[in-house]
Structure formats: C-alpha cells, structure tokens
Amino acid sequence: MNRIVDHPILGPLADAEVVHIIVDGVALTARKGEMIAAALIANGKNTFRRTVKRDEPRGIYCGIGRCTDCVMTVNGIPNVRTCVTEVAEGMVIETQLGSGEWQ
Amino acid sequence: MKRVQREIVVIGSGPAGLCAAIEAAQAGAGVLLLDENAKPGGQLFKQIHKFFGSADHRAGVRGLDIGVQLLKQAEDLNIEVWLNSEACGIFDQNSVWVVRDKQHSITVEAQRIIIATGAVENSINFPGWTLPGVMGAGAAQTMINVNRVLPGHRVLMVGSGNVGVIVSYQLLQAGAQVVAIVEAAPTLGGYGVHTAKVRRAGVPFYASHTVKEARGTDHVKSAVLVNLDSNWQPIDGSEFEVEVDTICIATGLTPAVELAFGSGCTPVNSPALGGLVPVHDAGMKSSNESIYVAGDVCGVEEASTAMEEGRIAGLCAAHSLSYLDEAAFSRRFEQLQHNVNALRSGMFGQRRREAKESIVSSYGVHR
Amino acid sequence: MSRREHEESRLKVSGAVSLAELHQTAEYILPDERFSKPVAVIECIEAIPCNPCETACPVGAIVIGDDITTLPVIDPTICTGCGICVAACPGLAIYLKQKNHGPGLSYIAFPYEYLPLPKAGDVVTMANRYGEGVCAGSVVRVVKTTRFDRTAIVHATYDSAFYEDVVNMVRL
Numbered sequence: 352m353n354r355i356v357d358h359p360i361l362g363p364l365a366d367a368e369v370v371h372i373i374v375d376g377v378a379l380t381a382r383k384g385e386m387i388a389a390a391l392i393a394n395g396k397n398t399f400r401r402t403v404k405r406d407e408p409r410g411i412y413c414g415i416g417r418c419t420d421c422v423m424t425v426n427g428i429p430n431v432r433t434c435v436t437e438v439a440e441g442m443v444i445e446t447q448l449g450s451g452e453w454q
Numbered sequence: 455m456k457r458v459q460r461e462i463v464v465i466g467s468g469p470a471g472l473c474a475a476i477e478a479a480q481a482g483a484g485v486l487l488l489d490e491n492a493k494p495g496g497q498l499f500k501q502i503h504k505f506f507g508s509a510d511h512r513a514g515v516r517g518l519d520i521g522v523q524l525l526k527q528a529e530d531l532n533i534e535v536w537l538n539s540e541a542c543g544i545f546d547q548n549s550v551w552v553v554r555d556k557q558h559s560i561t562v563e564a565q566r567i568i569i570a571t572g573a574v575e576n577s578i579n580f581p582g583w584t585l586p587g588v589m590g591a592g593a594a595q596t597m598i599n600v601n602r603v604l605p606g607h608r609v610l611m612v613g614s615g616n617v618g619v620i621v622s623y624q625l626l627q628a629g630a631q632v633v634a635i636v637e638a639a640p641t642l643g644g645y646g647v648h649t650a651k652v653r654r655a656g657v658p659f660y661a662s663h664t665v666k667e668a669r670g671t672d673h674v675k676s677a678v679l680v681n682l683d684s685n686w687q688p689i690d691g692s693e694f695e696v697e698v699d700t701i702c703i704a705t706g707l708t709p710a711v712e713l714a715f716g717s718g719c720t721p722v723n724s725p726a727l728g729g730l731v732p733v734h735d736a737g738m739k740s741s742n743e744s745i746y747v748a749g750d751v752c753g754v755e756e757a758s759t760a761m762e763e764g765r766i767a768g769l770c771a772a773h774s775l776s777y778l779d780e781a782a783f784s785r786r787f788e789q790l791q792h793n794v795n796a797l798r799s800g801m802f803g804q805r806r807r808e809a810k811e812s813i814v815s816s817y818g819v820h821r
Numbered sequence: 822m823s824r825r826e827h828e829e830s831r832l833k834v835s836g837a838v839s840l841a842e843l844h845q846t847a848e849y850i851l852p853d854e855r856f857s858k859p860v861a862v863i864e865c866i867e868a869i870p871c872n873p874c875e876t877a878c879p880v881g882a883i884v885i886g887d888d889i890t891t892l893p894v895i896d897p898t899i900c901t902g903c904g905i906c907v908a909a910c911p912g913l914a915i916y917l918k919q920k921n922h923g924p925g926l927s928y929i930a931f932p933y934e935y936l937p938l939p940k941a942g943d944v945v946t947m948a949n950r951y952g953e954g955v956c957a958g959s960v961v962r963v964v965k966t967t968r969f970d971r972t973a974i975v976h977a978t979y980d981s982a983f984y985e986d987v988v989n990m991v992r993l
Contacts, residue, residue: 355602355628359936360502360516360971364602389601397586397673408672410586411605414593416490417574417710434593437492504911504970506871508889514873514909516970614836627935641833646867647912653836654989656952661834800868800890 353393372442387433387444388414388421399423399433403449423447427454456560460486460534462771463550463564465541465713468496469757470749470764471570472524477768478568479531481777485768486562487533488552490540494528495521496572497592498757500599502627503620510793511758518599520757544569544717547744566744566771569714570764573707573728573750578612582668583701591621591704598628606700610677611635612665615643616756618704622652625702633696636663636679638686645802665701666693674699707754714752719745722816726809727753735817736791737770738763746771753813755797755806762794837950838866840985848892851985852918859917859928860900861907863893864988877909907932908969917976920984927981928961929988933973937993938963946991947979954991956980 357363368383374396381390388411391399398408399421412420416435425431425444429451433444464475467489475487487494501517512520528535536554543551550562575590577583587606591613597605609630611622614637622632632652640662642649653659666680666688681692709728715721719732720741731752732740738748748767749760769790773783798807832838843849846866852859861882863874868890875885875893882899883906885891907915913932922928929947939945939960946954958977965973979987 353604355598355604357936358602359627359934359938359973361599361602385601389597389603392597392605393601393603399586407584408586409584410673411589411593411597412577413575413590414596434596435491504873504972506869506873506911508870508872509876513871514877514911514970619836635836642836645869645912646832646838647865647910647914649832649836650838650864650950651913654948654950654952655992656948657836659834659836796870796889799870799888802867802869803890 353395370438370440370442372438372444374444375446381438383438385438387423387425387431387436387438387442390438391433391444398446400447400449422451424451429453456558457563458560459563460484461564461775462486462566462568462768463488463562464568464570464768465550466496466570466572466749466751467494467535468570468572468749468760469498469520469524470572470751470760470767471496471568472498472528473761473764474568474570474746474748474768474771475533476524476527476531477765478772479528479533481769481772483772483775483777485533486564487528487535488539488541488550489535489537492538494525494535494537498524500592500595501757502599502624505758507758507797511761511797517757541713544713544745547717547742564744565775566746568746568748568764568767568771569732569740569751570747570749570760570767571710571713571751573709573754575703576706576708577703578705580665580667582670582674585668585670585674586672587670587674587699588668588701588703591617591702594700594702595621595624598624598630604628604630606674606698607631608633608698609700609702610665610696610698611702611704613637613643613704613706614649614659614661615704615706616645616648617707618702619644619648619652621702621704622657623648623655626652626655626657630700632657633698634658634660634679636660636665638662638664638682640684664688668701669695674701677701707750709751709754711751714740714745714747717745718742719747722813724753724809724813726805727755727813731813733813733817736814737787738767739770741817753806753810759794759797759806762790762797766790766794832866835951838864842866846892848894850895850897852897852920854921856897856919859902859919859922859930860897861895861902861915862918863895863915865893865910865912865914868892871911873909873911874906874915877905879903879905904930904964904974905968907974908972913972916988918984920981922978925981926978927984927987928976928978930974930976931989933963933975933990934971935992938965938973939975939990939993945977945993947977947983947987948989948991949983949986950988952989952991955986956983958987958990
C-alpha cells in the first residue's frame with residue numbers, strides 16, 4: 352500500500368476527485384491535482400523510462416523538476432518531467448525509450 | 455513579444471522569495487513574484503516539523519504552517535503572483551524573460567530583481583545509483599509530505615546532516631522503515647536533537663560508512679555498506695549488505711545559480727555554504743546594482759535564514775527605489791540583521807556566520 | 822547494544838546522547854525521589870539558537886535568556902508539570918518524569934508523533950535512547966490538544982529500575 356492514508360501530522364488523506372489515466376495501455380486511477388510521478392508510484396510503477404544503449408531502467412531522482420530522470424512520453428509529447436506535471440483526465444502516459452519520439 | 459514593466463520582480467516563491475516580496479510590498483513597492491511551479495512555497499510546505507529559533511523566527515511553528523501564514527500575508531498585500539512561470543534568463547540586468555504555462559513568452563522590464571531560486575540536491579555516484587529506488591532525500595520528502603505517497607518501504611539514508619535525519623524521521627512518520635543512516639565522516643552532521651529522535655525510534659547510525667553499491671535488476675533490492683578508514687578509504691572486507699528498496703541521498707545542496715551568473719553577478723567560492731555563490735553585500739545586493747539575492751542561492755543554510763535574507767533583500771531593494779524614509783529603513787534593517795545573526799550563532803551557526811561574513815567582506819574586492 | 826557500547830557511545834557517533842554525556846551536562850536535571858509529581862527534564866545539550874521552551878513555560882520555570890544559544894535551565898521546584906514545553910520543543914527533547922510514582926513505578930510523559938497512538942490502559946514496551954525495548958509500560962493517558970500542535974504526549978508508568986533509561990516507547 353503506497354498511499355499514506357493517515358498521518359500523525361498531515362492527518363487523514365482527504366477525498367479527491369478521481370482522474371483516469373492510461374499508462375502503457377493500462378487504465379489506472381489517480382487523484383486530481385497530483386503529479387504524474389506520484390500517481391505512478393502510488394500504483395506501484397517505479398520505472399519511467401529505459402536507456403537506449405544498455406536498456407537500463409530509470410525512475411525519479413530529484414523530484415522537483417531539475418534532473419530529468421523521470422521523463423516520460425505524455426499524450427505523444429516526449430521528455431515530459433513527470434514529477435512536476437499534473438495528471439489530467441484521459442492522459443496517455445508511456446514508458447519512454449531514450450529521448451523518445453515526437454508523434 | 456509581450457513587454458511589461460514592474461518595479462520589483464522576485465524570482466522564486468520559496469521562503470526567501472515570499473519574504474522578499476512581502477517585505478518589499480509592505481514598504482510600498484510594486485512587486486511581481488514568479489515561480490516555475492504550479493504551487494508557491496518552494497521547499498517550505500514539505501517541512502512538517504517545528505522550526506527552531508526564537509519567537510521572531512516563528513520558532514515552534516511547523517514549516518508548512520509558516521508557509522500558509524506567508525501566503526496569506528502575500529495575498530493580503532495583493533502581491534501579483536505568476537505561477538507556472540519560468541524565468542528563463544535575465545538580460546541587460548533589467549529584463550527578465552519569462553515563459554508562462556510553457557507557451558507564452560513575456561519580457562518583464564524590472565527596476566529591481568531579487569533572485570531567490572534556492573538550491574539543488576547533490577548526488578553521489580556508486581554502482582547501481584541509477585536504479586529506480588535511488589533518489590534524493592528531498593525527492594522522498596516531496597513524495598511523502600506533498601503527494602502522500604510512499605516511495606518505498608525499507609529505506610537506507612545516506613548522509614546524517616539535518617536533511618538526512620529530518621527526512622528519516624518523516625519517513626518513519628509516513629510509515630516506512632529506515633533501516634540505517636550512514637555517514638562517511640567519523641561524526642554525525644545533524645543537530646543532536648534530530649539524531650536522538652530517530653535513534654530512540656531504533657534507527658541505527660553508521661558513522662565512517664558509505665554505500666558501496668546498490669543491487670537489483672529493475673529496482674533497488676539491497677545496498678552494500680562499507681566501513682571507511684581515517685583517510686575516507688573503504689576498508690576491504692568490511693562490507694555488509696542491507697535489504698532495502700529505497701536509497702535516499704542526503705549529501706548536501708548546491709545553490710541554483712544559473713540565473714544569477716547568467717545575468718553577470720560575480721561569483722565567490724564559499725565551500726561551507728555549498729560552493730560558488732553570487733557575492734553580495736549586507737543588504738543582499740549582488741555585484742549588480744539592480745539585482746539582489748536571498749536564500750539558499752547565495753549560501754545553503756536553513757529556511758529560517760532564507761526568510762530573514764529575503765526580508766533584507768526586499769527591504770533594501772524597495773528602499774533603493776526611494777521607499778521608506780531613512781529612519782524607518784534603518785530601524786527595520788537593524789532588526790533584520792539582528793534576527794539573521796541570532797540564527798547564525800552557536801556551535802552549528804558559527805561556521806555559517808564566518809562564511810557569510812567572508813562573502814560580504816569580499817564584496818568590495820570582487821566588484 | 823551491549824552495556825559497554827552504551828557506555829562508550831557518544832551523541833555524535835551513535836545519534837543518541839549517552840548517560841555519561843548527560844551526567845557531564847549541568848543543565849540535565851533528573852528529579853529524584855523528593856519530587857511528588859512529574860516535572861520537566863530537558864535533554865538539550867547542544868548550543869543552537871532556540872528558545873520556544875522558555876517562551877512556552879507559563880510559570881517561568883525554564884530560563885535561557887537573551888543569548889538564545891544558551892542551554893535551557895529548568896527549575897524543577899517551580900515546574901508544575903503542565904507539559905506545554907514537552908510539545909513546544911521543536912527537537913522533542915523534553916519529557917516529564919517522576920522517580921517514585923507508585924510502588925516500584927516511575928512516570929514519564931513524552932512527545933510522540935506517530936500513528937497509531939496508544940490508548941489509556943494499553944501495555945506497551947518502553948524504549949531507551951537507542952530504541953531498545955527495556956521494560957513494559959502502562960499507558961495512563963494520551964494527551965492531544967490543539968495547543969500541542971499535533972504532538973501527542975503519552976503518559977505512562979514503568980519499572981523504576983529503568984527510571985533514567987526510558988525516554989520513549991516502541992511503536993505499535
């Protein structure tokens with residue numbers, strides 16, 4: 352269970368509108384207002400892209416939009432920093448290979 | 455290309471930028487506050503612990519509540535705030551090129567600019583450091599305190615400075631287990647009260663240790679720790695493995711100086727405060743008459759010092775535009791200097807105080 | 822940790838302040854059997870700029886002064902055991918203690934910021950400064966008020982043989 356449902360300082364997790372996203376063809380739910388990276392980690396997905404040369408997995412590193420380790424292809428646009436981009440209804444998110452391709 | 459004019463533009467709405475904007479607005483200046491993020495506050499809203507200092511520094515109040523108070527102040531002062539707005543460059547010392555919502559390009563002609571862009575986490579490299587599960591301690595803090603998502607369940611923390619031990623405590627509060635905290639130096643870096651909190655929760659510290667390797671195929675599965683000798687060299691045969699799914703790196707911050715240096719602000723090297731920083735005077739003015747700096751961008755310290763430096767920058771920037779009479783300015787300036795100096799006292803603060811004094815005293819030389 | 826490791830450990834190596842270091846600190850005042858109610862004990866041994874404990878105390882039992890890096894000094898004879906300082910300390914370095922609360926029982930009220938919270942009547946494991954369980958504890962009450970700003974204070978009795986050792990409880 353990755354969502355922090357109750358917290359000694361932050362209190363119980365408030366209800367939020369459900370947002371539907373599609374990740375590598377699989378329909379998942381996210382919370383309105385949250386960053387793509389958080390939604391993916393909450394759903395148990397930690398690998399966001401793979402490198403071209405050695406096919407190595409990459410996930411988040413800095414978490415604040417500076418390092419670009421977390422980039423994925425979102426709605427056809429590659430290299431979207433998932434840690435600082437909010438989920439949107441119907442968003443199509445794909446594990447990116449290398450620097451991705453424009454579609 | 456759209457062009458607008460503003461009196462004071464503050465770049466970055468973390469504790470330094472927010473306080474700079476508020477102070478300048480209180481002095482009567484027109485302020486535009488920019489932030490590249492969707493929400494203001496910088497790292498402040500992730501600090502769910504109570505701050506130190508005195509009542510003047512809002513000691514005993516949780517960081518996130520201080521953030522809420524500051525935002526309310528900014529709102530009450532009707533400060534103009536542009537979120538999702540990246541300051542991509544500063545030209546001719548007065549023009550800020552801003553891109554809003556990744557689409558609209560605007561040039562803001564500013565009489566004064568306050569750069570409060572904060573700092574970026576460092577990383578250390580070891581085999582396996584690129585595996586998913588290895589992340590900055592700040593990234594873990596963002597995940598648990600802002601997004602309310604656990605990035606992992608068994609964590610190794612690398613670094614025992616305040617960031618490392620505070621985030622370790624917050625990981626425990628979030629429901630993760632912190633398997634160990636390693637520190638390469640022979641003694642721990644963070645405040646004793648912070649290390650004591652996690653130690654009495656059963657988290658072990660390993661001084662003179664570092665992480666040698668992260669193991670796993672698609673994700674961190676374990677970490678190999680190794681003992682270091684007095685020359686910081688790994689001792690063969692002292693390796694041992696711990697089962698973790700997350701490795702948080704808390705090995706310091708480096709000021710985010712691109713805008714400052716790109717605009718021509720003279721750098722000065724301050725190893726105690728994170729490396730190269732823009733030189734500044736006691737009023738937080740850079741080598742450039744129209745550009746001020748505040749917070750971690752001109753020396754990595756704490757949120758409380760960032761707030762005071764922000765206030766000093768906002769006050770001086772506004773006064774340089776003829777706001778506030780001399781008496782009012784002097785009174786407030788003295789008070790803010792007193793506040794920031796109080797934060798730089800004591801055994802931990804002394805090094806920072808000396809480093810800041812060195813920056814300020816080299817101001818005349820570097821210009 | 823072995824007894825020897827306990828004795829040789831230091832705050833800046835083990836993370837926890839050792840009894841040896843505490844006993845060398847004049848400001849660490851552990852109330853003895855003469856006190857008839859729990860009073861505050863402050864384990865703040867590094868000079869950092871911080872004074873919310875002094876500001877919080879309603880009866881002036883804690884003194885720091887103008888130089889806010891000065892270690893706080895508690896006068897346990899003035900302390901009423903209200904516990905406000907326990908929640909106010911940003912370092913969670915203060916607790917209330919009483920050596921002889923009942924036959925063979927000591928008393929502690931310590932800050933606790935985890936979930937789940939224990940309840941009055943629970944039997945818990947009391948922990949030392951290294952997080953090791955050392956004896957059973959009986960929870961007397963758990964105080965959570967708005968004034969304490971989300972820091973709960975757990976009150977418990979425990980075997981007085983471990984009077985000085987106990988500072989926390991093992992999480993539920």
